[in-house]
Amino acid sequence: MTTAGTIDRPMTRDPQLRHLPKQDPTMTPTSETPDRSGIDAKSSRQNRNREMQLMPESLARAHMNDRLHEAESQRRALRVTSARRLQRRAERASMRARRAIAMAVMQ
Numbered sequence: 001m002t003t004a005g006t007i008d009r010p011m012t013r014d015p016q017l018r019h020l021p022k023q024d025p026t027m028t029p030t031s032e033t034p035d036r037s038g039i040d041a042k043s044s045r046q047n048r049n050r051e052m053q054l055m056p057e058s059l060a061r062a063h064m065n066d067r068l069h070e071a072e073s074q075r076r077a078l079r080v081t082s083a084r085r086l087q088r089r090a091e092r093a094s095m096r097a098r099r100a101i102a103m104a105v106m107q
Helices: 041-106
Strands: none
Touching: none
């Protein structure tokens, strides 16, 4: 017979109907072994839930970071194009001034 649920949260409270893992007789009891990890199933599940809840926030943060980099690169491109446009305008003004000086000298 199979019952839905997990070891931490069984679907039934009847111990005979629960599927409990068999313990290895060679293993020492858990009270004698020091807990090296400090993480049990409940805190692990809570951490996982916390990470899952924070995932959209970190995804939004990464998305905004990408958008900021994209906006900055577009601003740089706009500055370059406007600088080129101003340079061409200045070159045309310089050529007009040279022509005007040349015409003034010739007359």
